[in-house]
Amino acid sequence: MSIWEAIMLICFGASWPAAVAKTYKTKNVKGKSLLFLSLILIGYIAGMINKITNTGYDLVFWLYVINFALVFTDFCLYFRYKNKN
DSSP states (O other): OOHHHHHHHHHHHHHHHHHHHHHHHHOOOTTOOHHHHHHHHHHHHHHHHHIIIIIOSOHHHHHHHHHHHHHHHHHHHHHHHGGGO
């Protein structure tokens, strides 16, 4: 397990709950970028694949999963609310 990778994922992951909550509360996706969310999701998938193929299911793998779930939630909310703006 890389402590630095874990710290990076914790720092990145700290902002997603607020972003998801804001989208859900305001039902507004103005300013959200579907391309940005998609690239973040692809990056987390790549990180998970790397962990599975190289180091296995350590703590960092589960941080990737949590972050992916948060971003994917925001991604889904984008489609739910995109026509309401």
